[in-house]
Amino acid sequence: MPNGLEPIPVQTVDEAIRTMERLDAGLPESDGLKWFNFLYLSVTRAIQARLNGDAMFFSDPVWINRLDVVFANLYFAAVSAAQDDPNTLPHAWRPLFGNRSKPGIARIQYALAGMNAHINRDLVVALLTIYGQDSEAPDRTSARFQDYRRVNDVLLQVESQTRNILLVGTPLASDAPFAPLEDIIAMWSVRAARDAAWDHSQSLWRLRSVESIRVGV
Numbered sequence: 517m518p519n520g521l522e523p524i525p526v527q528t529v530d531e532a533i534r535t536m537e538r539l540d541a542g543l544p545e546s547d548g549l550k551w552f553n554f555l556y557l558s559v560t561r562a563i564q565a566r567l568n569g570d571a572m573f574f575s576d577p578v579w580i581n582r583l584d585v586v587f588a589n590l591y592f593a594a595v596s597a598a599q600d601d602p603n604t605l606p607h608a609w610r611p612l613f614g615n616r617s618k619p620g621i622a623r624i625q626y627a628l629a630g631m632n633a634h635i636n637r638d639l640v641v642a643l644l645t646i647y648g649q650d651s652e653a654p655d656r657t658s659a660r661f662q663d664y665r666r667v668n669d670v671l672l673q674v675e676s677q678t679r680n681i682l683l684v685g686t687p688l689a690s691d692a693p694f695a696p697l698e699d700i701i702a703m704w705s706v707r708a709a710r711d712a713a714w715d716h717s718q719s720l721w722r723l724r725s726v727e728s729i730r731v732g733v
Contacts, residue, residue, distance in 0.1 A: 526592065529588070532585060608637035644720060
């Protein structure tokens with residue numbers, strides 16, 4: 517494992533942050549994984565700051581904390597799989613891990629590749645795990661869904677804070693116009709992806725009694 521990362525699930529958000537920090541310290545700038553990890557670490561720190569410093573931001577901070585821990589462990593499981601047995605790596609993660617040392621790929625591309633895998637695949641699995649633990653799935657009218665949506669505000673804030681670092685190596689780093697890259701970045705909406713992950717998890721939860729679907733998740 518890079519720089520002491522152990523393939524053991526973390527139990528708290530603080531442990532998740534420390535694990536990401538060890539990864540950040542151990543990954544060179546030439547490794548594409550560093551840039552997704554950098555973004556994810558920034559987001560997780562921001563969520564933890566809300567959990568610790570703003571009692572009114574989330575209506576059910578315990579639920580958000582649980583979801584964050586399950587979610588982070590799926591990322592760590594992907595890192596472990598890539599290290600120990602790449603054949604077990606979920607397909608959604610293979611573009612990032614398979615090209616992490618390839619030259620000519622911008623930091624922002626690695627970050628987006630990781631977000632795509634982690635939200636479109638892992639977030640669905642994390643939500644289903646929480647539903648299973650609770651024996652119920654909150655719907656869109658619930659306070660928990662509103663908390664889920666509040667994470668989007670944190671993500672947008674972190675995106676603006678990390679943008680200049682992630683755009684290093686692209687024409688946008690110096691605010692030069694480069695419409696095609698701007699269009700690619702704009703096309704991928706974190707908010708839309710997280711909404712789709714929620715809807716996907718809800719559909720799979722309703723179909724959980726179908727054996728082939730349950731196993732496939």
